[in-house]
Amino acid sequence: MSKIIQMLLKELDAESSITHKMLQRVPNDKLDWQPHQKSMTLKQLAGHVAELPSWITMALTSDGLDFAVTPYQPALVSNTGDLLELHNRSLENGKKSLESTPEDKFDEDWILRDGDNILLKTTKGETVRMSLSQTIHHRAQLGVYFRLLNIPVPATYGPSADEMH
Template sequence: MYRSIEDFENDWKNEEQRTLQIFRNITDETKSIKIHEHVRTLDRLAWHITQIIPEMGMHAGLMTENLLDGKPIPESFEEIINVYQEYNTILLKRVKSKWTDSTLGDQVDMYGQVWTKGQVLSVFVTHQTHHRAQMTIVMRMVGLPVPGVYGPAKEEWVNMGIPAMD
């Protein structure tokens, strides 16, 4: 749970860059491959990560409307990236203008549960991380390189001349 807006802002900016690393490795040829009936496609996962920003933002009182609700997955991955970046910027501006460090302990109704505002900010980060992890598995399955977002990935170990871990 966050206790300072600045800490969230720093984390969110870093997480945005990690998400973009993954998004930018996805190709038009692989974005819609369905590897299993119970696994979302890469474009669906990326669009979900993007759509949840205004949805959660609206529930938390940070946004007044969800303009992405019900919108279909954009045709190009570049459009998903642009919308994702746009809503990241909107979220940070709203958090900084509507909430303060002293209000992060205030409670909000989120999906029938009571969360603190600091908890809402934590869930923004962990939710995105959760779906990025799903995306990296799908990326491996469809033959895409996986960027190391928290440390070197297999391909990066090899490029450094170090045997990849099993």
């Protein structure tokens, strides 16, 4: 296995451990809460965070995603247990794809579009990396939701204000 794939697997494991801690704290009674009408609900945001590792597989096994042909359909979750199961499945799926994909595939093009409108043209490898960045980005949003709901924010790369003594 190449060093690049080993590095991505190591990062995926580390980030997924943090993500799991966050998803465990999503309260079932607040799933429909949203901080603003333009914001995702807590359920939508947490569901997206949980499914993002599976985007690694999509990047490595397809040439792109066209929202005009395949509109985004969020995973159906109805409680915290569903979120954790979704994350575990997505993570296992993403890891298997990384482990089984030859590194030369990482240089192939991957295109995100909405019909004729190209939203992003990049390589499959860059798309894998972007899915990790998206996880971190949306997980940080989840931390803001927690703060607004007075839910203790778990540590990420160091202690959080809620875990300091």
